[in-house]
Amino acid sequence: MSDPRILTLDIETAPATVYTYSLFQKVIGIGNVIEGPRILCLAAKWHGSRDVFFLSEWSQGREGMLKAIHQLMDEADYIISWNGQRFDVPWLNGEFLKVGLEPPSPHRDIDLMLTAKKRFRFLSNKLDWYARELGIGQKVNHQGIGLWRSIMEDADDVEDARKIMRRYNVQDVRLTEQIFDRMRPWIQGINMALFQGGTRCRNCGSVHLIKKGFAITTQGKYQRLKCTACGAWTREKKAIYTSNTGA
Known part of the structure; x- marks a missing residue:
């Protein structure tokens, strides 16, 4: 990639x-x-x-x-x-x-x-x-x-x-x-991770992410990630908890 x-x-x-x-x-x-x-x-x-x-x-x-x-x-x-x-x-x-x-x-x-x-x-x-x-x-x-x-x-x-x-x-x-x-x-609408693969910051492509809190949606709960390179926030793709499964 x-x-x-x-x-x-x-x-x-x-x-x-x-x-x-x-x-x-x-x-x-x-x-x-x-x-x-x-x-x-x-x-x-x-x-x-x-x-x-x-x-x-x-x-x-x-x-x-x-x-x-x-x-x-x-x-x-x-x-x-x-x-x-x-x-x-x-x-x-x-x-x-x-x-x-x-x-x-x-x-x-x-x-x-x-x-x-x-x-x-x-x-x-x-x-x-x-x-x-x-x-x-x-x-x-x-x-x-x-x-x-x-x-x-x-x-x-x-x-x-x-x-x-x-x-x-x-x-x-x-x-x-x-x-x-x-x-x-x-900035919204940019996703560097799509080009470089792996778990990366969407905004700058850095792999230096730290776990910090959770993102809550109507569908589930996700691990929230913060990029230590540029400061942008993202989340893991896989939910920790979903409303459909209850786990």
Whole structure:
């Protein structure tokens, strides 16, 4: 058995270019669209590796960028993201559809922003705030929409803008992965034990488990286990006592 492949990713998109008569116009007709939004670049990293992949329109070309991330996603068992279930993954799927790529192999999405909303209450659910609060770091500062415009409009400072965008995108992936490691014992929906076999922590795969209390359900009583590596809780598969047998 082998360890699961865990991929952390983050995309950066270009906004649509449209004609509008007002800054307050809420509905913009299809005929007013000059160019639709698209993925400009993205970064991805395998858990446990130091290297971060950076893919972009200007380096690999649009199709080359999409084929490269498609291949990475095709190899992943888990995909880690911040707001990825609503943003990054649907965006990528839409781009795959446009260029004629089939769906990558099935994976499990672990969206850390959903974990943040469900398990914690911080001042903000932004990636930058969590990174700062946990003492991990912070996002790369930039000039805002001007950075995107420099790249989209191929401005005089486009080379500098691309370098800043790369640092920004790569840093987001590094922060997301580090937050994933900190949140591990709180995350639901991940099971490392399925890949590695034996009695292990579902969240990190460690065999260092201690017996501590019991898990009581309507069906039975189970030995509760705590991981001394990451702090997550699990239980033994076999019940000590069941409601059906009475023993």
